[in-house]
Amino acid sequence: MAKKRVIVEGGGENLYYVSESNGWIYLYKGSVWGSDTQIGKTCAMRDAIAVIENHAGRRVKSVG
Numbered sequence: 001m002a003k004k005r006v007i008v009e010g011g012g013e014n015l016y017y018v019s020e021s022n023g024w025i026y027l028y029k030g031s032v033w034g035s036d037t038q039i040g041k042t043c044a045m046r047d048a049i050a051v052i053e054n055h056a057g058r059r060v061k062s063v064g
Contacts, residue, residue, distance in 0.1 A: 001025075006049075006063050008056040016052050018045070018063075027051055 001020035008014045015030030016039075025048045028036040039055050042048045049060050 004063055005030075006052055007061045008052065008058045009061045010058050014056065014058070014061075016056070018048050018052075027055075029055065 001018075003017050003019040006016040006018055008016065013029075017028040017030055017036060019026050019028075024041045024043065025045060026038060027040045027042070027048055029039050030036055040051050042051060049063075053059055
């Protein structure tokens with residue numbers, strides 16, 4: 001899977017990314033300065049969405 005952008009509801013810092021490698025989905029918090037921070041990894045996309053929503057404190061608006 002190529003790196004996908006995940007947007008959470010609301011303004012401000014609402015950008016995350018997911019990418020897959022060797023069966024794992026890696027989760028990153030996006031930054032306007034270009035240095036993403038890894039926040040975790042999961043085996044399933046639904047778990048990745050749950051981790052991102054927990055980290056952001058908001059619901060995911062779109063993935064793509």
